[in-house]
Amino acid sequence: MKLINSFGPNPRMVRMFLVERGIELATEELDLLAGENRQAAYTARNPGGQMPALELDDGSVLAETTCICEYLDEKHPGQSLLGESLEERASNRMWTRRVELNITENIYNAFRYSEGLELFKDRLHCIPEAADGLKAKSRGQLEWLDGLMADREYVGGDNLGLADLVLYCCLDFAAGIGQALNPELKNIGAWFQRMEQRPSAQGSLHPSSAAVGMKG
Template sequence: MKLYDGGRAPNPRRVRIFLAEKGIDIDLVPVDMAAMEHRSAKITELNPLQRLPVLELDDGTILTETVAICRYFEELHPEPSLFGRTALEKATIEMWNRRMELNFFMSVAAAFRHTHPAMKEWEVPQVPEWGAVNRPKVIEFLEIMDGELADRPFIAGESYSVADITALVAFDFMKPARIERPEHLKNVMRWYGEMSSRPSAKA
């Protein structure tokens, strides 16, 4: 199988970190998103929604959506578990991963896509006001997370999970979205320091 990869874009990075944590090696096909190659005829044929990453299985089956691709690898290579083992673990990690997506990742993405000049062709039409109102939402949410992280090492509990990957990528995505790092949130910053120093963070 092979993974059509999108370089520095956040969703492709989520899948690469996931694979690195699992120790899975896979063929990457680079797609130059800055040159709009994700809207090429080739990628559109694989994914009519023109989003990356895209996983192509050996029989030609296509899987898209970051978390769907990660879940496929979790099923094929259950260890180390990044989605949980018991019913309660699975539900808890799903809850935290979604909280990270809906309240953190998507707000950072909205700020970036709707205010960054380089996104004019990507996000049509840009609504700068929508980008701007998302910046304070990110900090409000991280203030809640600072309380959560006061007494546990990882986003979803005592173990590293896919929710940490989503949150790490969202955190690094704050820079191009021009959202200042919340240095006053000591627990968030401690968590960020620990996540960033894992070898997978370089993926």
Template sequence: MKLYTADGIPNPRIVDIAMYEKDLNLERVIVDFLEGENRASSFLVKNPAGQIPVLELDDGTIISEVTAIIEYFEEVCPDPFLVGTIAKERAEARMWARRVDLAVMEPMSMAFKYGIGKNYFEKRITVYPEAAESMKNKAQDGLVWLDNVLAGKQFLCGDRMTYGDIMLYCYTDYFKKTGQKVESGLVHLTHVLDSIAERPSVQKTA
């Protein structure tokens, strides 16, 4: 299998960490997104959305989207699990991943694309600079909310790390460099993020 990916940005890093957690041996093919390689016709054949990461199976099947790739990893290599072993666990993991996506990941991304990343992204998507600050504030509200719900918990799903935790870590770790940091007073959230940062799978992608 081949994993078309990139270093240093959140979505590819999420999948890389999941790959290392499961000790999967995949060929990593680096895509130069800054030079627009992911928008080239040769890549769009694989993923018409022009996004990375992309997983190419041995039979040529293409799987894109972070969650879909992680779900595939879970099916072919369930141990250690990042989704769950029974229906209740899987539903809980998907619930928290979606909450993280809506409360933190989407507004952080929009704040960046509409704000300091505008000059790069306006060539690729429609940007709304007037919305940048409100998206940044929405993401901060999401972090405060997560801090409250994480009180007394090791991870989003209690004592088991799931892919939602990886998503949360990768986005907060990346966007702190763009002025969207986790405030020091969010002690419960900081504790969870610090524990994730210590994992070998995460350190391999640092």
């Protein structure tokens, strides 16, 4: 089994999960910035072309960050980041879905359609006129989440979950692409500082982050 890895906030989220769970995997590096993940050699293995991906021992490939993490969480014994009961696992998936659908995908697409347009215009269908609206939507959803986190240690409650890793890696990346967190969001700001102090935050950064000038 190996992780098909690269620079980027989504691969970083999986690496952060691996550090939190104490799981070690072999890796295969692809150059995301050069578009290696959009070439036929990779899309033959992962038709979606996104990064990262997990190649299993039988040669099959899993993509989508949360699917990769759920698979690894269930496969490896130890303290689960998904929760132990059916209710905990369902709540974890709910908050992860809310974060991805309402916040992180809007931030990423806004970047692809504006500041990152030159990089993505020949790789994806880009909608530049949608960028400002997506940024506004993510800001509004962050305000909504901030209002819920006054008495929470983590996004979903008292325990670290996938939603925290998804949101942290996105916001840390967003700070370098013109979408910094609003300093008035005190609850999320305090949560971000707590996440930043976890060993997995530094341990998950890709070696090329400093050269690229973005955290991924």
